[in-house]
Amino acid sequence: MKKNFFFFLIFLNSILFSQTQIFIQITKNLSEKADTFLIFSVVKDDFFNKFIETLSQDLKFSGYFKIEGTKITDNIEKVKKEVVTQIIIMGEQKQEVMNIKVEDGLERRVLYENVYNILKDPRYFAHIVCDDIVEKLTGKPGIAKSKILFTSDKQGKKQIFMIDYDGFNLKQITNLDYLINYPRYLEKNEILFVSYEDGYPKLSKLNLISNKIETFIALPGLNACAFPLKKTKEIALVLSLSGDPEIYIADFYGKIKKRLTENKKIDSSPSFSPDGKLITFVSDRDGKPQIYIMDRDGYGIKRISYISNYCTSPFFSPDGNFIAYIYSEGGRFGLAIYDINTEKTRAISDLNCEEIWWAPDSRHIVYSKIDKKQSLEIIDIFTKEVRTLISGNFNCFSPNWFSIE
Secondary structure, three states: OOOOOOOOOEEEOOOOOOOOEEEOOOOOOOOOOEEEEEEEEOOOOHHHHHHHHHHHHHHHHHOOEEEEEEEEOOOHHHHHHHOOOOEEEEEEEEOOEEEEEEEEOOOOOEEEEEEEEOOOOHHHHHHHHHHHHHHHHHOOOOOOOOEEEEEEOOOOOOEEEEEEOOOOOOEEOOOOOOOEEEEEEEEOOEEEEEEOOOOOOEEEEEEOOOOOEEEEEOOOOOEEEEEEEOOOOEEEEEEOOOOOOEEEEEEOOOOEEEEOOOOOOOEEEEEEOOOOOEEEEEEOOOOOOEEEEEEOOOOOOEEOOOOOOOEEEEEEOOOOOEEEEEEEEOOEEEEEEEEOOOOOEEEEOOOOEEEEEEOOOOOEEEEEEOOOOOEEEEEEOOOOOEEEEEOOOOOEEEEEEEOOO
C-alpha cells in the first residue's frame, strides 16, 4: 500500500441503493492512484474482451486508478481471496445483465454496486460503468463518455471534427467551402463556430443531427471567442461594434444582453466561472496580454497572471477551483494553473502548447501541441501524465471538450 494514499469513508444514505454509498477522497496527494484489480465472470468472447479492455483503459485514463491486473474466472470469490490490492472491481454476467461490484480490497467493504443491462456496444457499455464508478467513489464526474470537438486540416481544408475522449470514433462534422474554426458545444446537439462564409468572422450554429447551419450572431466587425454557459443560458463573446474588441454577454438565442468592457485596448477570450458569477479574460490594458477576472457585470477587474509577459487562453475549470491559461517562456508555450482559493499559480513549462480546454472532471486538459504538425494531447494536471489524443500528417486546432446530455 502506498504510504501517501488513504481513504476517508463518508457514509451517506442512499435512495437508489440499499447499501451504504462510500465516497473516496484522496486527501494527501492527487497524484497518488489506487491499486486496482478487475475480476469478471463472463463469457470469454470478443465482446467481453473488448469491454474489459476498455474499462481498464477508462479507469486508467481517469487518473484515480492504477490497474494491477484483470482476470476472467468462473469463481470470483476464489480469485478475490488471492488478490491483495486497494480496490477490487468485479463483474458477473447473468444472461442480459451484469452485476458490477466495487470493494475496498483491504477492508472488504462494498463501495459501489449496481446492475446494468448489457449494451450492444462494448466500448460504450464500459464508458458508462467507468463513469459511474468514478463519480460514486470520488464525487467527480467521469469523462469516459465525453467527446472533443476540434478543427483540423486533415482533409486539406480546415473543417470541424469530433472524437471520443480516448481517441476512438473520429468523425468529420463539416465539409464547407469557406474558412471555419473554434467549435463550441452549445446544448441539445448544437454547436457554435466561427464562420467566414461572408468574408468576415461571424458566429454560426450547427445542429449535429440535421446538419442544418444557421447564422447565430453576425454584427458588423468581429464576432468571435464564444463561451457558452448552459447553467445560465448565456454566452460570453467578443464583438468589435465600437471599433475595439470588447466583451459582451448574449443569450442562447443570439440576443446581445450586455457589454462588459470598455477601453481602447484589446479585451478577448472570455470564460465564465461555472456559477456564472465571474468571467476570466485576456487584455493588454497593462501593455502586454495578461489574464484578468471580473464579475459578471464587468466590475471588480483583477489581474491574476504575473509569470510571463504574454499570457492568453484562460478557462475556468468546471468545478470552479482553477483557471488554466497559456503563457510564453523563451519562445515556447507552457500551461499555468491558477488556484482560485489560494491565489497561487503553478506552471507546467515543457508542453509547448496552445488552445486549451478543460475536461468535465476538472483534472484533465486537452491542448494543441505546437510542432511540425499540431497534434492534440491530454494532460492530467496532478500527475502531469500526457497522452496523445490524435496526431498525424495534419494539424489540429481549437479543442472543445464536452459531455453530451
